[in-house]
Amino acid sequence: xxxxxxxxxxxxxxxxxxxxxxxxxxxxxxxxxxxxxxxxxxxxxxxxxxxxxxxxxxxxxxxxxxxxxxxxxxxxxxxxxxxxxxxxxxxxxxxxxxxxxxxxxxxxxxxxxxxxxxxxxxxxxxxxxxxxxxxxxxxxxxxxxxxxxxxxxxxxxxxxxxxxxxxxxxxxxxxxxxxxxxxxxxxxxxxxxxxxxxxxxxxxxxxxxxxxxxxxxxxxxxxxxxxxxxxxxxxxxxxxxxxxxxxxxxxxxxxxxxxxxxxxxxxxxxxxxxxxxxxxxxxxxxxxxxxxxxxxxxxxxxxxxxxx
Numbered sequence: 077x078x079x080x081x082x083x084x085x086x087x088x089x090x091x092x093x094x095x096x097x098x099x100x101x102x103x104x105x106x107x108x109x110x111x112x113x114x115x116x117x118x119x120x121x122x123x124x125x126x127x128x129x130x131x132x133x134x135x136x137x138x139x140x141x142x143x144x145x146x147x148x149x150x151x152x153x154x155x156x157x158x159x160x161x162x163x164x165x166x167x168x169x170x171x172x173x174x175x176x177x178x179x180x181x182x183x184x185x186x187x188x189x190x191x192x193x194x195x196x197x198x199x200x201x202x203x204x205x206x207x208x209x210x211x212x213x214x215x216x217x218x219x220x221x222x223x224x225x226x227x228x229x230x231x232x233x234x235x236x237x238x239x240x241x242x243x244x245x246x247x248x249x250x251x252x253x254x255x256x257x258x259x260x261x262x263x264x265x266x267x268x269x270x271x272x273x274x275x276x277x278x279x280x281x282x283x284x285x286x287x288x289x290x291x292x293x294x295x296x297x298x299x300x301x302x303x304x305x306x307x308x309x310x311x312x313x314x315x316x317x318x319x320x321x322x323x324x325x326x327x328x329x330x331x332x333x334x335x336x337x338x339x340x341x342x343x344x345x346x347x348x349x350x351x352x353x354x355x356x357x358x359x360x361x362x363x364x365x366x367x368x369x370x371x372x373x374x375x376x377x378x379x380x381x382x383x384x
Contacts (some may be wrong), residue, residue: 170354
């Protein structure tokens with residue numbers, strides 16, 4: 077039964093693992109976000125984008141949109157959207173870029189997090205880059221002519237000094253740290269609540285057929301839910317905790333990661349881009365399709381290798 081004593085006990089038990097996992101995430105996120113901030117300020121990302129221009133022109137996108145893709149690939153979906161909103165794009169072009177960014181974003185951070193739970197970071201990065209390009213080719217073939225303009229904003233000049241940029245980065249980092257702690261604390265609390273009252277099994281059984289359809293371990297339901305609601309970083313924090321407690325093996329965690337690198341944070345990511353005008357249907361179906369292709373394609377390759 078739920079009572080104040082049991083709730084306080086759960087809150088207390090959740091605090092120490094929350095501090096541990098939050099510290100682990102911030103040790104990864106803060107240096108990477110700082111490096112990306114400097115790269116953006118000194119124009120390194122914009123310079124790198126020039127090399128992608130020829131490719132983007134062949135997948136139905138203006139060459140300049142490669143800056144939005146690179147910004148997302150090195151930073152966050154929000155940063156990529158901010159770049160997109162300064163461009164003159166059609167809704168069709170914005171849909172292609174959005175899905176590329178949603179498949180391939182925050183690579184330095186998320187691939188490092190993947191490594192912590194047993195996946196090979198460079199392989200994860202390569203698969204996401206290739207997946208983003210293939211998704212763009214796929215969408216360029218099947219998308220209808222969405223010629224209406226994508227939402228855009230006028231950009232007003234801001235203080236662009238290095239001091240202003242660093243202050244903005246520090247402020248956002250403090251807010252990020254507080255948000256991460258709150259989310260991880262809530263996740264740990266829910267996890268321990270489910271364990272104490274046997275809710276994990278009740279959740280796992282109804283979702284087990286879905287996991288089988290996705291090609292994932294039957295006991296991956298909770299990790300799949302966390303990854304799809306809150307993303308790879310938070311999902312991996314919970315994944316690491318479950319590894320340490322022996323509830324999931326590193327092999328199983330790696331299998332879940334192959335799905336999540338294509339199809340994660342579905343709630344937040346979809347809402348962010350849908351609010352800007354991109355179709356939620358195209359976002360959801362395309363990312364799920366490529367997650368299925370990757371997981372089942374990998375299984376087929378492993379099976380073929382075992383037969384030779």
